[in-house]
Amino acid sequence: MADLQTDGQPKRAKQFYPDYLAEILFAALVAFQLLLIVAMLWPPSTGRAIDLTRQFLPRAEWYFFWLFEVLLYFPGKSAFIGAVVFPLVYFMLLMFIPFIDQGRNGRFKAKIVAWSLLFLFVFFTILRVLRDTWPNLFS
């Protein structure tokens, strides 16, 4: 973060208060302003009342897109893999990164795991967005 020391003054070690706290509060204030602007510009719409006689294409929030997309590749009896095994393995790998990064080539292995997890999340999310936006692309 920005060094606020004046030239010629002895350099003082940064403390949580007031240095770091002031900076983090500034960032929080900016983030809240951004949230407020977004919330005012794009308020959520109210959906239609539940009508079980009508067909409806389920749509999740963006952070579940990846999981909805993965489910498509495991139809029927293999649904267990997409619905339970895949997210479980995904989460376990994420959780055990500190233990993967141990010993020889530990950091390299951890990098492969971590960036693969991020890639899968982004890749399946983008696929879902494409599928929802241009359904003909995948037919």
Place this chain on the structure above:
Amino acid sequence: MGKLFDRFDARFHVRRPHKRFLQRRIPEGLNYTYCFGGLALTFFIVLAVTGLMLSVYYIPSEKEAYRSILVINDEIFLGWLVRSLHKWAASFFIVMIILHTIRVFVTRSYRPPRELNWIVGCCTFLVAMASAFTGYLLTWDQRAYWATEVGTAMIQTIPLIGDHLMYAVRGSAEISGKTLIRFYSIHVLFLPLCMGFLMWMHFHMVKRQGIARRL
């Protein structure tokens, strides 16, 4: 003011331990990516405050839920804004958790003795996702109903116990008013309590172990 606080501090003893916390040294060379965790907390606070406001008008019943959302949106003063803030803060919260996780990974701040804090952070992410999932049903509209139908049906795929587990989550064979009240309770009581506890653990460890130096 000083004397008043002295009388308060003589009973609560907040000054000394917090002085040690506030005056602790911060490693050199931290940049703004180190704010992502703090920003996640900011959005969590927004979620908690707006969630409390929404709970004043929201009615978690099969017949009233959808109507109460319409009332919040169209009739209550600034209700639409509070609802919008709650919805967007959830997205921002998850984005910040992801960015914070990437920062911690890149700076390798998960190394011992901080590996438990990494695990607690992962659990926080899981609880955040669960909160988002349970909150999604509360609008009680077509979109919410069918998304929850798909989401809860995933549990059914577990061999042997899948049907029983799905029934336990839904409270009935199909998504119904029982599911709504169950999700409402999980969303406003169980998960915020879990989140509060996890966050306390997370910040306690950051406080005790300090901020990891840059690579």
